[in-house]
Amino acid sequence: MATSVLEICAVSAPDFMPSGDLRSLQLQRLKATVERAYAHVPLFRDRMKERGLAPTDVQSLHDIARLPFATKADLRDTYPFGLFASPMSEVVRLHASSGTTGKPIVVAYTQEDIDVWSSVVARCLAGCGLHRGDIIQVAYGYGLFTGGLGAHYGAERLGAAVIPASGGNADRQIMLLKDFGVTAMCCTPSYFVHLIERAGEMGVDLKKLPLRAGVFGAEPWTESLRRCIQQDTNVEAFDIYGLSEIIGPGVGCECTCHDGLHIFEDHFYPEIVDPESGEVLPEGCEGELVLTTLSKQAMPMIRYRTRDITSLLPGVCACGRTLRRIGRIGRRSDDMLILRGVNVFPSQIETALLQVEGTLPHYQIILLREHGLDQMEVQVEVTPQMFNDKIGALQSLQQQLQSALDHILGIRVKVSLVEARSIQRSEGKAKRVIDRRNL
Amino acid sequence: MKIHQISLFVENKPGHIAAPARLLAEQQIDICSLYLADTQQFGVLRLIVSDWRKAAQVLEASGFTIKVTDVIAVEVTDQPGGLAAVLEALDGAGINVEYMYAFPIACNDKAILIFRFNDPDAAIDRLQTAGFNLLQSGELLEK
Numbered sequence: 001m002a003t004s005v006l007e008i009c010a011v012s013a014p015d016f017m018p019s020g021d022l023r024s025l026q027l028q029r030l031k032a033t034v035e036r037a038y039a040h041v042p043l044f045r046d047r048m049k050e051r052g053l054a055p056t057d058v059q060s061l062h063d064i065a066r067l068p069f070a071t072k073a074d075l076r077d078t079y080p081f082g083l084f085a086s087p088m089s090e091v092v093r094l095h096a097s098s099g100t101t102g103k104p105i106v107v108a109y110t111q112e113d114i115d116v117w118s119s120v121v122a123r124c125l126a127g128c129g130l131h132r133g134d135i136i137q138v139a140y141g142y143g144l145f146t147g148g149l150g151a152h153y154g155a156e157r158l159g160a161a162v163i164p165a166s167g168g169n170a171d172r173q174i175m176l177l178k179d180f181g182v183t184a185m186c187c188t189p190s191y192f193v194h195l196i197e198r199a200g201e202m203g204v205d206l207k208k209l210p211l212r213a214g215v216f217g218a219e220p221w222t223e224s225l226r227r228c229i230q231q232d233t234n235v236e237a238f239d240i241y242g243l244s245e246i247i248g249p250g251v252g253c254e255c256t257c258h259d260g261l262h263i264f265e266d267h268f269y270p271e272i273v274d275p276e277s278g279e280v281l282p283e284g285c286e287g288e289l290v291l292t293t294l295s296k297q298a299m300p301m302i303r304y305r306t307r308d309i310t311s312l313l314p315g316v317c318a319c320g321r322t323l324r325r326i327g328r329i330g331r332r333s334d335d336m337l338i339l340r341g342v343n344v345f346p347s348q349i350e351t352a353l354l355q356v357e358g359t360l361p362h363y364q365i366i367l368l369r370e371h372g373l374d375q376m377e378v379q380v381e382v383t384p385q386m387f388n389d390k391i392g393a394l395q396s397l398q399q400q401l402q403s404a405l406d407h408i409l410g411i412r413v414k415v416s417l418v419e420a421r422s423i424q425r426s427e428g429k430a431k432r433v434i435d436r437r438n439l
Numbered sequence: 440m441k442i443h444q445i446s447l448f449v450e451n452k453p454g455h456i457a458a459p460a461r462l463l464a465e466q467q468i469d470i471c472s473l474y475l476a477d478t479q480q481f482g483v484l485r486l487i488v489s490d491w492r493k494a495a496q497v498l499e500a501s502g503f504t505i506k507v508t509d510v511i512a513v514e515v516t517d518q519p520g521g522l523a524a525v526l527e528a529l530d531g532a533g534i535n536v537e538y539m540y541a542f543p544i545a546c547n548d549k550a551i552l553i554f555r556f557n558d559p560d561a562a563i564d565r566l567q568t569a570g571f572n573l574l575q576s577g578e579l580l581e582k
Contacts, residue, residue, distance in 0.1 A: 388506065390537055417448075420504040
């Protein structure tokens with residue numbers, strides 16, 4: 001059970017590599033990645049040739065800006081195996097996205113890739129203060145989705161005891177949390193909010209359990225949601241970031257300073273670009289996160305457009321890690337809804353709802369077209385904390401929500417108070433937007 | 440003197456009162472009085488029941504958003520001026536009626552007024568001094 005300091009250091013050691021060493025390691029790995037992709041991935045080779053580029057043109061980290069971007073469309077167009085740089089005989093794992101818009105995307109891993117993946121997730125968890133002796137429940141879906149197995153392998157690599165609960169069956173999740181003395185939970189933040197709610201109904205006081213950390217990812221969430229979670233439980237909430245196209249969860253994670261997410265830069269190279277022009281933006285500027293894998297074998301990804309909007313944070317984190325940080329991702333460029341010419345992000349709605357005291361958000365956005373005009377309805381479930389049996393009090397709550405939304409969004413939307421649990425719960429990523437416009 | 444009333448948030452949609460009513464029926468819980476305050480979009484169903492603790496527990500366990508509030512039941516003669524007499528007794532004490540509802544009792548010429556006051560203790564004091572009969576929940580059930 002005893003955890004030595006050495007053991008913690010061993011997992012996290014690369015996080016503290018001197019910056020100079022880190023940059024030369026990155027350059028060496030970038031060159032190898034470009035060579036590998038050029039040799040084995042026709043799409044990448046063709047795009048390089050179109051630009052008159054050869055792998056030898058990458059001589060410094062700045063040269064990365066000359067390389068072509070990759071997008072999700074590239075993964076779809078080359079479905080299923082077109083971007084693989086390893087023969088199937090070296091591939092040990094395949095994952096695929098849910099494929100809500102047509103064909104799914106497929107990603108591949110060699111044994112070495114799985115090892116890297118496990119180690120970065122272990123470093124995430126170590127950064128959250130977890131170690132051997134912790135009992136970690138993984139409630140991300142196991143299967144084609146990278147969340148479950150990614151968190152699982154990382155937690156095992158850390159040396160923690162892992163409960164592969166997978167998603168779903170909230171009552172059983174709560175039973176496990178309670179009976180097994182789980183100390184950390186890995187799941188989507190919206191699912192954890194659902195578990196808090198369900199635990200309350202079951203009469204289980206999460207504050208009395210040993211549960212002390214939550215590693216939440218796979219969807220954008222807000223600072224105010226963190227406060228809600230931390231108020232209702234003793235759970236310190238950590239934001240973990242990742243995407244299947246790059247490796248899965250474990251591309252970056254918060255440390256106990258909660259001041260941005262450290263990117264595991266020895267394996268992933270981050271850039272921020274202008275989403276329109278594609279031009280690289282300086283540190284501190286908000287733009288689209290672009291990631292390059294530095295050690296992936298089966299499927300190297302060069303300058304992948306994540307669609308996630310964030311910035312590279314200036315300065316060094318108080319934890320002493322030399323890894324650069326990105327700001328928390330509040331929105332994705334493809335989450336954006338355009339309503340009567342105004343850009344609206346679901347995360348803004350969450351912020352507005354949370355501003356109004358006492359609302360732990362179970363909400364849903366419905367888009368409608370009435371008389372040729374787009375309308376947005378925000379449905380908010382009435383929690384026991386919000387509920388007052390005076391009609392006037394409920395109407396004024398509705399008013400407050402309405403004005404918070406009007407203020408933050410800059411457009412008028414309709415707010416509806418709906419019954420508790422009338423909005424469908426998701427067991428994975430929350431489905432916040434229902435589009436009934438039939439566009 | 441205070442009666443525990445259960446208030447339930449319901450959406451103003453067909454069938455939305457049936458589910459809680461059925462739950463209470465299954466548990467053999469008797470509804471002594473019921474009032475629905477509504478707006479175009481939602482409503483509040485206010486219930487006084489034979490066993491409020493059990494009702495609250497059953498409804499909460501089924502995911503309903505409820506609140507237990509203290510109300511006061513005043514028995515008056517069902518004739519002109521019955522309500523006015525109660526309100527006059529409260530005059531000048533700064534007691535506000537947050538909401539009220541009333542129902543007659545079929546077997547005699549009495550009516551029962553249910554009040555939610557901003558200051559129930561002061562209201563009880565005033566009404567008892569004025570000689571009004573304030574009902575306990577048990578008495579309400581027998582009516």
